[in-house]
Amino acid sequence: MTSLISKEVICPNCGTEGSITLYSSINVTLNPELQKKMDNGELFIWKCPNCEKKYICIYPFIYHDMEKGILQCLFLNISEERLKEFGLSGIIKINW
Numbered sequence: 001m002t003s004l005i006s007k008e009v010i011c012p013n014c015g016t017e018g019s020i021t022l023y024s025s026i027n028v029t030l031n032p033e034l035q036k037k038m039d040n041g042e043l044f045i046w047k048c049p050n051c052e053k054k055y056i057c058i059y060p061f062i063y064h065d066m067e068k069g070i071l072q073c074l075f076l077n078i079s080e081e082r083l084k085e086f087g088l089s090g091i092i093k094i095n096w
């Protein structure tokens with residue numbers, strides 16, 4: 001099952017409050033389009049509506065691939081180099 005939750009975030013740059021819809025669990029067998037969005041980081045990126053800087057949101061989520069028999073809790077890990085590569089301004093850590 002794929003499930004979504006909405007979380008409040010605050011822009012580290014300008015302090016603007018916003019919200020992001022996050023996947024607390026991702027089933028790539030039932031929702032194969034999410035695998036691509038996960039691989040390119042799209043699922044985790046939040047863009048500030050005020051200053052338009054982009055951040056990656058890091059939080060634990062359940063990854064489920066029924067075909068490969070994979071069910072695990074993942075926590076995204078991203079290096080400074082990758083942040084720059086994706087044109088991101090930083091990381092926002094989110095706790096459930």
Ligand SMILES: [Zn+2]
Binds near residue numbers: 011013016050
């Ligand atoms: Zn901002």
